[in-house]
Amino acid sequence: MKSLASRLVPKTVEKLIPYQSARRIGGSGHLWLNANELEQSCRYGAGDGEYHRYPDFLPHELADTYRVYCQGAGDTLNCDAVAVRGADEAIDLMIRTFCQPGADKIMICPPTYAMYEFCAESIAVEAVKAPLLDDFQLDMTSITKQLAETKILFLCSPNNPTGNVINQADIITLLEAGKESTLIVVDEAYIEFAPDTSVINLIEQYPHLVVIRTLSKAFGLAAIRCGFLLADSCVMEYISRLIAPYPIADPVAEIALRALDSDGIQKMRIQSDELISTREWFAEEVQKLAIVERVYVSATNFVLIRFASAECMYSYLLSKGIVTRNQVHEPALANCVRISIGSKSSMLETLNALQEYK
Known part of the structure; x- marks a missing residue:
């Protein structure tokens, strides 16, 4: 057959x-x-x-x-x-x-x-x-x-x-x-x-x-x-x-x-564990912000955030020198920004910028 x-x-x-x-x-x-x-x-x-x-x-x-x-x-x-x-x-x-x-x-x-x-x-x-x-x-x-x-x-x-x-x-x-x-x-x-x-x-x-x-x-x-x-x-x-x-x-x-090889795979897994830990911390902290409507659960190296503000948060972060990914071109993702997870210091800088938003 x-x-x-x-x-x-x-x-x-x-x-x-x-x-x-x-x-x-x-x-x-x-x-x-x-x-x-x-x-x-x-x-x-x-x-x-x-x-x-x-x-x-x-x-x-x-x-x-x-x-x-x-x-x-x-x-x-x-x-x-x-x-x-x-x-x-x-x-x-x-x-x-x-x-x-x-x-x-x-x-x-x-x-x-x-x-x-x-x-x-x-x-x-x-x-x-x-x-x-x-x-x-x-x-x-x-x-x-x-x-x-x-x-x-x-x-x-x-x-x-x-x-x-x-x-x-x-x-x-x-x-x-x-x-x-x-x-x-x-x-x-x-x-x-x-x-x-x-x-x-x-x-x-x-x-x-x-x-x-x-x-x-x-x-x-x-x-x-x-x-x-x-x-x-x-x-x-x-x-x-x-x-x-x-x-x-x-x-x-x-x-x-x-x-x-075995050494490379071990390094990847250690790095992935650290990234996941940073992702979960960042998602939890961002969800506390009044300007955030929802942080979606992620099984990746990024988080998708829906903001309550109609203003483009991608543009705001860009003005702070933080380049993210705007998702407004997707009908189901209005007011959404995708943010890759970097180092703890990079995510802290991003969190601080969001906290400073007026």
């Missing part, structure tokens, strides 16, 4: 032969004269790195290391993984692989991460919307009505910009409902701040589930642009056809591998 992925993939992608880069073709020998590389590096002050050779066409060591990290103690993760240039590339790959411009649709649940809609619309794929409920949980009735008409449903949990975790029972219900029609993509960019809520172990049971991860958030490696796409082999078979040759630079892979 054909997999759902094989039924959804456009014929153009199904027939597509991946670009045969020198590293993908491979080979063995003592003279490497196949990729038009220099045999020696000019270095350019870049330390001891040997950067004159192209990297692995798909960095298998990095992908395998990330799978081990995801497994945890004693668990087995039965899915494929591929390293990509940030979670944004994973989103783009999913849409370009499975959606035909001008014909197919994806579904999003705003307010949510804007890149799902942007990537779709950039190639003339319609983004159908099923807005979140007042508590920022899924509108299951609205989603299920439209599910069969969409190739991909994008869910973000913990969600950006609201900060909340989506009920896992609802995700499972949608996985059941979409078995014959829709790929369900769960973006877990912030999962290290709420690790017990991951759905990654459901991939084996639901091969139409895809999980997106990143090293940008809890690992603090936003500058290296390294993310991961985890999926069943039936899905990955087609995604791998569209991945650009040499997607991960060697210096990026080296930094990522250090972050994913």
Whole structure:
């Protein structure tokens, strides 16, 4: 029986032969004269790195290391993984692989991460919307009505910009409902701040589930642009056809591998614990202010605040030299500002500025 992925993939992608880069073709020998590389590096002050050779066409060591990290103690993760240039590339790959411009649709649940809609619309794929409920949980009735008409449903949990975790029972219900029609993509960019809520172990049971991860958030490696796409082999078979040759630079892979060793993971967890403590303190203190209507519960490295004042608090904080994220463009987030959690001193400065507001 054909997999759902094989039924959804456009014929153009199904027939597509991946670009045969020198590293993908491979080979063995003592003279490497196949990729038009220099045999020696000019270095350019870049330390001891040997950067004159192209990297692995798909960095298998990095992908395998990330799978081990995801497994945890004693668990087995039965899915494929591929390293990509940030979670944004994973989103783009999913849409370009499975959606035909001008014909197919994806579904999003705003307010949510804007890149799902942007990537779709950039190639003339319609983004159908099923807005979140007042508590920022899924509108299951609205989603299920439209599910069969969409190739991909994008869910973000913990969600950006609201900060909340989506009920896992609802995700499972949608996985059941979409078995014959829709790929369900769960973006877990912030999962290290709420690790017990991951759905990654459901991939084996639901091969139409895809999980997106990143090293940008809890690992603090936003500058290296390294993310991961985890999926069943039936899905990955087609995604791998569209991945650009040499997607991960060697210096990026080296930094990522250090972050994913036991010492790096321990540092990440200590830092995450400290951030969560600062987040909870800041949220509690801000909620006491008369100008604050509500601080939403967060399972991320930011808090979403709804202010009672109609005046733009984003502009006020900016006048104090504090750059936050204005959310007024979202219909459900009037008077809301998203504030990333920094050091205790940075959050104290932000709190003092809010306390001084007249």
